[in-house]
Amino acid sequence: MRRLEGISKLSGRERYVDDLPCDGALWGMTVRSPSPRGRIRSIEFGPGVEWSQFVVVDHRDIPGPNEVFLIERDQPVLASDYVRHMHEPILLIAHEDRAMCRAAVKQIRIIIDEQPAALDYRVLPASDQVQRGQDNVLKTLKIEKGDVEHALAEAAHVVEGVYETGAQEHIYIENQGMLAWVEQGVVVTQGSMQCPYYVVNALKHALARDESQVRVIQAPTGGGFGGKEDYPSHLALHAALLALKANRPVKMIYDRSEDMAATTKRHPAQVRHRTGFDASGKLVAQAIDVVMDGGAYVTLSPVVLSRGIIHAAGPYACDNVRIAGRAMLTNAVPFGAFRGFGAPQTLFALERHMDVCAETLGIDPIDLRRMNLIRDGQETATGQVINDGADRERVLDLATKHIELPERREQHATFNITHPFLRRGIGLAMFFHGAGFTGSGEVALQSRVRVAGLKDGRIEVLASSTEMGQGTLTVFTKIAAERLGIDPSQVLIATPDTARVPNSGPTVASRTSMVVGRLVERACDALLEQAGLSRDARGERVQQAIRAWHVAHPNAQLSSEATYERPPGVQWDDNTYRGDAYGTYAWAAYAAEVEVDLRTFTARVIDFVAVQDVGKVLHETLARGQIQGGVVQAIGWALLEECVWERGGMKNCQLTNYIIPTSDDVPPIRVYWMQTPYAHGAQGAKGIGELPMDGPGPAIANAIANAIGVEANVLPLTPERLMQMMDGAHV
Amino acid sequence: MSKTELISVSLTLNGEHRSIEIAPQERLLDTLRYRLGLTGSKEGCGEGECGACTVYIDGLPANACLVLTVQVRGRALETIESVQVDDLGSMHVSGATQCGACTPGVVMTACWIKRHPELAKTHTLRELMAGNLCRCTGYDGIIEGIAGTDCAS
Ligand code: FES
Numbered sequence A: 001m002r003r004l005e006g007i008s009k010l011s012g013r014e015r016y017v018d019d020l021p022c023d024g025a026l027w028g029m030t031v032r033s034p035s036p037r038g039r040i041r042s043i044e045f046g047p048g049v050e051w052s053q054f055v056v057v058d059h060r061d062i063p064g065p066n067e068v069f070l071i072e073r074d075q076p077v078l079a080s081d082y083v084r085h086m087h088e089p090i091l092l093i094a095h096e097d098r099a100m101c102r103a104a105v106k107q108i109r110i111i112i113d114e115q116p117a118a119l120d121y122r123v124l125p126a127s128d129q130v131q132r133g134q135d136n137v138l139k140t141l142k143i144e145k146g147d148v149e150h151a152l153a154e155a156a157h158v159v160e161g162v163y164e165t166g167a168q169e170h171i172y173i174e175n176q177g178m179l180a181w182v183e184q185g186v187v188v189t190q191g192s193m194q195c196p197y198y199v200v201n202a203l204k205h206a207l208a209r210d211e212s213q214v215r216v217i218q219a220p221t222g223g224g225f226g227g228k229e230d231y232p233s234h235l236a237l238h239a240a241l242l243a244l245k246a247n248r249p250v251k252m253i254y255d256r257s258e259d260m261a262a263t264t265k266r267h268p269a270q271v272r273h274r275t276g277f278d279a280s281g282k283l284v285a286q287a288i289d290v291v292m293d294g295g296a297y298v299t300l301s302p303v304v305l306s307r308g309i310i311h312a313a314g315p316y317a318c319d320n321v322r323i324a325g326r327a328m329l330t331n332a333v334p335f336g337a338f339r340g341f342g343a344p345q346t347l348f349a350l351e352r353h354m355d356v357c358a359e360t361l362g363i364d365p366i367d368l369r370r371m372n373l374i375r376d377g378q379e380t381a382t383g384q385v386i387n388d389g390a391d392r393e394r395v396l397d398l399a400t401k402h403i404e405l406p407e408r409r410e411q412h413a414t415f416n417i418t419h420p421f422l423r424r425g426i427g428l429a430m431f432f433h434g435a436g437f438t439g440s441g442e443v444a445l446q447s448r449v450r451v452a453g454l455k456d457g458r459i460e461v462l463a464s465s466t467e468m469g470q471g472t473l474t475v476f477t478k479i480a481a482e483r484l485g486i487d488p489s490q491v492l493i494a495t496p497d498t499a500r501v502p503n504s505g506p507t508v509a510s511r512t513s514m515v516v517g518r519l520v521e522r523a524c525d526a527l528l529e530q531a532g533l534s535r536d537a538r539g540e541r542v543q544q545a546i547r548a549w550h551v552a553h554p555n556a557q558l559s560s561e562a563t564y565e566r567p568p569g570v571q572w573d574d575n576t577y578r579g580d581a582y583g584t585y586a587w588a589a590y591a592a593e594v595e596v597d598l599r600t601f602t603a604r605v606i607d608f609v610a611v612q613d614v615g616k617v618l619h620e621t622l623a624r625g626q627i628q629g630g631v632v633q634a635i636g637w638a639l640l641e642e643c644v645w646e647r648g649g650m651k652n653c654q655l656t657n658y659i660i661p662t663s664d665d666v667p668p669i670r671v672y673w674m675q676t677p678y679a680h681g682a683q684g685a686k687g688i689g690e691l692p693m694d695g696p697g698p699a700i701a702n703a704i705a706n707a708i709g710v711e712a713n714v715l716p717l718t719p720e721r722l723m724q725m726m727d728g729a730h731v
Numbered sequence B: 001m002s003k004t005e006l007i008s009v010s011l012t013l014n015g016e017h018r019s020i021e022i023a024p025q026e027r028l029l030d031t032l033r034y035r036l037g038l039t040g041s042k043e044g045c046g047e048g049e050c051g052a053c054t055v056y057i058d059g060l061p062a063n064a065c066l067v068l069t070v071q072v073r074g075r076a077l078e079t080i081e082s083v084q085v086d087d088l089g090s091m092h093v094s095g096a097t098q099c100g101a102c103t104p105g106v107v108m109t110a111c112w113i114k115r116h117p118e119l120a121k122t123h124t125l126r127e128l129m130a131g132n133l134c135r136c137t138g139y140d141g142i143i144e145g146i147a148g149t150d151c152a153s
């Protein structure tokens, strides 16, 4: 089965939000803070603009609380008298002519009485920079197991290291955009998004409406990667406020530089490791400190930090572990969800550190990993007993086999002493990624899916899970068709429109195929019963029964729902951070071969192997595309993508100076599967989307360290940074 | 600040002769998308970096975000809307599209490469495709798909 909407996308017929006809719509635009922190003294509307022709919205036009509904409600929809970061939205304006609207934004001057901004999350704030509690700490979290200090004191070797990773911009190729209008008293927003019900909640709260008075429709979405998890709530609120005031439809489409300046990015992080080993190289203690830059508001930082620390100790068995996590408030544009959600940062630190430890201990880095890999029956840092039958050692072995580790190491040894200016190296990372929401998250979500049997015998799947390129439409179709034994052409997937589809939870956390897909299966089973069939009925019999049901029940609807149920035996304690952090984990080993040019300090990945156990692979082409795309996005983070900061705002908000990989910057990504089925995922699948973001960073850094002997402990390893590192390094 | 006077421009668009009214400073991409309703060409960056807006002007690929519509006066313009759906099979099979935002531009470049097989003697497909950014596929699905595509027309 091929991607359902593939031809429509290839031929340019797919209609994204900016492609939708919208007669009589005004263009909406945003006036933003020019300063990272301070009190708004005045707003001046410049001369030469017919302001009466414009619709202007400020905080006083918000019917409900001036809060964007998320974990905490500290972030205003529009700043009223105070700004906490550059580009914070203050005013909205709309006009039917886009160019005039754009020109008018530039004629509005915001005067701020500035106050000292906190701009470095790694240092404690000066007293005049404190804006939350005593110390600007947004959130702390802790995982504790055994007695770390005692174990470190007794350890044969203790190895320390500090690792840092920078922010990353999503660069979904379709910028954020939203339409809003009012239809018979209902506020409707339609646009690019991952999570329609997040937008519903935001609209309900700030517009003081109940659920029947708001409706959210997802338009085909040109990439998300987490960047369209929470931000579309802001844009929908802005467009809705303008539409309500103008009494006309309003269209807001960001251009690339506004999108890069104003929307969220991956959290920068600094991770410290202090690790104890016994004389043989067995891990006896892991003390890990994780600090993340949360930016100016809480947004999703507590949950990003949570996933970050849970992954920080890696796929290894160790009896004594202490992980302390801290997210800091700064006056940077808020950081948010990005594929991996905190895990890429902590796994970079861990897996780079494992190579540093191996070197200190004089053990081969592959052997050190193998020796410490978690085995069935052993526990993770949170005390989760792993017993999934996955062969993690084989995952590791396959990666070393496919990258031809011993042979290439030998070739490199010769190459590196004979080539005048190129140096090659090889590096590996072993890691895991928990699928679905953390801890009790899935239970709290209570996700639902509905499946309807239509008059003509076709099936319709109704879920709020969105297609953003990852293949939701195709995978859901395949799951339903195979569950009922019918042809995929007999399955329809409803547009995620909150007037029709139930809340299946957000499209995040690699949960769609595994968790929501399983609900599709269960709703299909329930539909069979509803139609008077046994659960094992398949094929034409099913469609006949559905048609017959409709004949017997004219004007009635045949549908059934499934709601999430916690798999048996899963336990989690949010207070102690002990228990089963995730229903299951995907396991992976990635290996990179790099070539560093000593003339330009440019590092290139010349071969890449990705081996993973993601449970049952539901659709090989789509799954491979997820891994290849994720690996290349992570290669960008590792080598090219640097957010340059100025007063807490991104300075290089252009694709001209924020560089993402082109086809010519990356090699073919070689993907290999192991498929140990997961009993509670659709057809045995585990999550897959985020996993490939975790491994390339450390594998590449390890390969660069291997090639040129630098301490490659900071990402991105741009030519500038490598040049600095090589000053003084022995090459 | 007020609305500008429109001017008239004639060109050949996907094989058809057209005369259109545009603003003098209008970008070709905006004319296509907002005046003519040809929304297949996408804006990813607006500054010639991403290739999502790729069209052919007199048979040569160009970024429609960098061209003023007045500049194509009297010229032959081809957009993604002119590509035959039947020619896209191998890209469909290989997973050349995911979110689809880069895809029309990718397909335009791919078809142009196919029209010019001599390029393959001097350049790799990866080099030839480097002007089209894709954030989803990691490029393997695209490169494999082009190797098997038949969109010469
Ligand atoms: S929009 Fe034209 S090159 Fe990116």
Ligand code: FES
Binding pocket: A173, A222, A223, A469, B096, B097, B098, B099, B100, B101, B102, B103, B133, B134, B135, B136, B137
């Ligand atoms: S398919 Fe999404 S950017 Fe290429």
